[in-house]
Amino acid sequence: MADDDKHPIRNLIVFPVIAGVILAALLYFIPKFFAFTVNTISTVWRYLLSKTLLPNSFLFLLVVLAVPTIVNLAKSLFRSRALQSNEPNISSYKTDNFLGTTWKWSYITDRDMPTDDLWCFCPNCANRLVYSTDIDVHMNKHTMFICENCGFKSAPLKGDRHDVFGMVARAVERKVTTGEWKSIVAKSDSN
Numbered sequence: 578m579a580d581d582d583k584h585p586i587r588n589l590i591v592f593p594v595i596a597g598v599i600l601a602a603l604l605y606f607i608p609k610f611f612a613f614t615v616n617t618i619s620t621v622w623r624y625l626l627s628k629t630l631l632p633n634s635f636l637f638l639l640v641v642l643a644v645p646t647i648v649n650l651a652k653s654l655f656r657s658r659a660l661q662s663n664e665p666n667i668s669s670y671k672t673d674n675f676l677g678t679t680w681k682w683s684y685i686t687d688r689d690m691p692t693d694d695l696w697c698f699c700p701n702c703a704n705r706l707v708y709s710t711d712i713d714v715h716m717n718k719h720t721m722f723i724c725e726n727c728g729f730k731s732a733p734l735k736g737d738r739h740d741v742f743g744m745v746a747r748a749v750e751r752k753v754t755t756g757e758w759k760s761i762v763a764k765s766d767s768n
């Protein structure tokens with residue numbers, strides 16, 4: 578493109594000439610080509626409609642020989658359908674285990690990230706977890722996830738809620754990128 582812009586005069590003269598030559602050639606050859614095509618098609622069609630005298634045994638042999646081909650075609654069609662249906666779908670990847678808890682989201686966005694409703698759930702009773710963030714004497718933040726139903730407590734995780742959620746979102750993104758999500762989906766399907 579940039580190279581063409583450097584030669585406006587060449588483009589102005591050479592290209593119309595080339596286009597003219599091509600057009601003239603087409604106008605000369607197309608009627609001949611058209612007649613040739615029509616002629617070929619009608620010849621082949623007449624040949625296909627014409628009859629051949631063959632012994633019935635030969636016809637029988639042809640039918641017998643065709644059976645394996647038809648069976649194989651049907652088999653491969655069936656197999657590819659079966660493969661397609663077994664192929665895990667990214668829309669099924671909406672839960673995974675990270676940091677000792679179960680994480681869920683609605684779907685993977687086109688940026689390979691979990692949706693903003695990402696949240697964690699109790700690994701024991703599936704209850705939605707609540708969090709509490711503490712600041713230690715060195716001003717480091719730690720977040721713990723707690724189950725109000727069964728009393729489960731996660732290990733203290735570095736950072737505040739946003740740091741932990743960001744870490745999980747990035748872990749999901751990595752699994753989507755590497756294709757690890759497929760084994761997670763397959764595992765949850767077989768359970």
Ligand SMILES: [Zn+2]
Nearest residue numbers: 699702724727
């Ligand atoms: Zn629980």
